Amino acid sequence: MISLEDVKALYAFGCAILCLTIISPFIATLMPIQGRPIPFSELWVLDTSSGMEGYPFNVTMNVANKVHVGVGNHMGSLAYYLVYVKFRNQTEPLPNATSGIPSPLTPVFEYLFFLPDNEKWETLMTFSFLEATEVDNRCRIDSMMINDQVFAVGKNLVWNSLNNGFFCQLFFELWFYNTTNLQFEYHNRFVGFWMNMTS
Amino acid sequence: MRLRVFAIRFAFLLVGLLVVLNVSCQTGEAAAAIAISEAEHDLALVYVAVLEAGEVGINVSSLLGRMNTVGDLLAKAEVCYGNGNFSGASYFAELASDDLAVFKDEAIEAARSFRAERAQALYLTVAGSAVGGFLVILTGLMGWGFVKARYIRKLSKMKPEAD
Numbered sequence: 001m002i003s004l005e006d007v008k009a010l011y012a013f014g015c016a017i018l019c020l021t022i023i024s025p026f027i028a029t030l031m032p033i034q035g036r037p038i039p040f041s042e043l044w045v046l047d048t049s050s051g052m053e054g055y056p057f058n059v060t061m062n063v064a065n066k067v068h069v070g071v072g073n074h075m076g077s078l079a080y081y082l083v084y085v086k087f088r089n090q091t092e093p094l095p096n097a098t099s100g101i102p103s104p105l106t107p108v109f110e111y112l113f114f115l116p117d118n119e120k121w122e123t124l125m126t127f128s129f130l131e132a133t134e135v136d137n138r139c140r141i142d143s144m145m146i147n148d149q150v151f152a153v154g155k156n157l158v159w160n161s162l163n164n165g166f167f168c169q170l171f172f173e174l175w176f177y178n179t180t181n182l183q184f185e186y187h188n189r190f191v192g193f194w195m196n197m198t199s
Numbered sequence: 200m201r202l203r204v205f206a207i208r209f210a211f212l213l214v215g216l217l218v219v220l221n222v223s224c225q226t227g228e229a230a231a232a233i234a235i236s237e238a239e240h241d242l243a244l245v246y247v248a249v250l251e252a253g254e255v256g257i258n259v260s261s262l263l264g265r266m267n268t269v270g271d272l273l274a275k276a277e278v279c280y281g282n283g284n285f286s287g288a289s290y291f292a293e294l295a296s297d298d299l300a301v302f303k304d305e306a307i308e309a310a311r312s313f314r315a316e317r318a319q320a321l322y323l324t325v326a327g328s329a330v331g332g333f334l335v336i337l338t339g340l341m342g343w344g345f346v347k348a349r350y351i352r353k354l355s356k357m358k359p360e361a362d
Binding site for chain 1: 243246247249250253259260263266267270271273274277278281282283321324325327328329331332335336339342343346347350351354357
């Protein structure tokens with residue numbers, strides 16, 4: 001027969017298990033949920049056939065070009081996103097992916113939207129170049145149109161003799177609203193495509 | 200002489216006109232910036248409220264469509280502002296504020312009721328756990344006397360083994 005000390009230990013163990021079971025809902029509220037996937041967002045730009053082979057490249061004045069811009073939310077909750085559309089020549093800076101710093105260029109256009117978790121947002125962006133002048137080996141783009149709105153861009157493109165063209169880039173930066181410091185933060189994601197101003 | 204007086208008057212008039220134009224332009228810019236800032240602040244408030252409500256499974260899909268409409272108007276206001284079109288910026292920012300006013304209170308009220316429900320649920324959990332834990336300890340202590348007595352009774356009924 002087992003000793004009284006062993007019976008006491010077994011009894012105490014049983015009581016402790018029962019006690020833990022009863023207070024487990026309270027313990028659960030104090031412990032953070034483990035095993036959540038790492039939150040992230042997607043940002044993409046696709047051509048009109050939702051591929052990557054038909055991006056507008058050789059662009060001409062007053063001709064509409066179209067691309068699809070999209071964002072996917074995998075942040076684990078509803079997210080508030082801001083997509084900046086920026087336009088640069090070959091010498092102007094892109095965002096710094098290593099340090100997570102956005103490009104200092106002024107955005108020409110922006111999208112502001114809310115996206116539930118595990119859902120995606122996509123829009124068709126139409127753009128064209130309206131005014132440009134070519135002098136010697138320089139091309140100045142004065143204005144462009146995005147989604148039927150005209151913007152003054154004032155961008156100088158220098159002739160690239162290596163690749164024979166006036167190259168410029170349209171790129172998209174993804175920002176999200178941080179509820180901790182109550183402001184938009186650069187999400188360290190950007191995509192873009194190069195264009196050659198032909199005529 | 201007359202021509203000189205006329206020229207001086209014209210110059211004063213021109214300077215005055217430029218000052219008035221500049222002041223009104225700056226006022227327009229400031230008004231647009233304030234309108235955008237207010238609408239952005241309100242939309243962020245709604246977002247935080249909806250985020251809290253959505254985290255516990257409250258259906259917020261009906262609000263999302265309206266929030267996106269406001270976001271779209273605000274983006275237009277920002278674009279106009281960046282483009283120097285301050286009247287357009289004010290127009291879109293005010294439209295956004297008007298739209299927001301319709302459901303801002305609803306969203307904040309939903310978040311408030313959610314917070315109250317969550318606080319009540321937490322209170323019930325804490326109280327239930329405390330009472331349950333106390334009862335287990337109490338019955339455990341009382342039960343131990345019973346178990347011990349039963350053990351001794353059972354032990355005393357056992358016959359000693361002869362060597």
